[in-house]
Amino acid sequence: MSGRKNTSERRILIYSALLTLGFAVGGIVLGNWVGSMVIIFDGAYSLISLALTLLSLLAATLMARPCSKRFPHGLAALEPIVIAIKATVILGLVCISIYSAINAVFSGGREIDTSIATLFGLINVIGCAFGWAMVAKKNKDIGSGLIAAEVKQWQMDTLISVAVLLGFVTAWMMLQTSLSAYAVYADPVMMLLMAGYFLKVPAVMLKEAVSELLHMSADKSLCKEVKQCVTEVPSNNEVDLTVSSVTKVGNELRIDIDLHLEQQGQIASKDIKKTRYYLAKKLSHLPYKCQLNLSLVG
Known part of the structure; x- marks a missing residue:
């Protein structure tokens, strides 16, 4: 990887890390305040994304080093290793969230402040979509695998935020009708509905990373x-x-x-x-x- 490309890669990762930190803190604090497990999941996902982004930043720095006697073929394998770690951690987070959502459904649902949650959801959608678009645009010029994994993280965060927003709007609408008694199930059911997609993306990332580590044939x-x-x-x-x-x-x-x-x-x-x-x-x-x-x- 050229020095210029590596510098651009690290700059994008730092930008992504700072943006992620803001969403992580905001999501966890507000999620606990309004009592929404989906907002907490969104914040926790962002916090884990931050840790994984810092891991990518470390990998990018190490990969920029020239070959040595100890690593005669360089450290290119760090990229699929980091991506595999990212995918595994995200899969674990999604599985824990699904378990919590199922427990919430069987224990009578969760009441949330839909007005504040909906406003947060709207701000989150706009912010995450901006982060996704910016990181994806910057990666077009350098074609980095690490940044591509970062783009997928932002894609997932954006779609989580969209699902959160739609769920809170649905819960608010239910409160205005005779179905208000079922509004407490909107939050955990929303989490379960998102599970299918959010299990697929990290699973594909993990599969591709492992295939590279095993030196399987390319695409x-x-x-x-x-x-x-x-x-x-x-x-x-x-x-x-x-x-x-x-x-x-x-x-x-x-x-x-x-x-x-x-x-x-x-x-x-x-x-x-x-x-x-x-x-x-x-x-x-x-x-x-x-x-x-x-x-x-x-």
């Missing part, structure tokens, strides 16, 4: 793009190129290519260097640090 579309680039490399009558594997680890793309000799014999060193040069040039548009491993196959 099919990415593999297809790499193979297309290899086929466009100027042909050499003596050598035929075949992509044997493509794996992604953090911001690195590791590509293994077999050089098949058409005839028995040796290939000149300059031809191998020329082939590597053309391959690197063709793959340079990809938003990753490409590592090419060329193997001669008779």
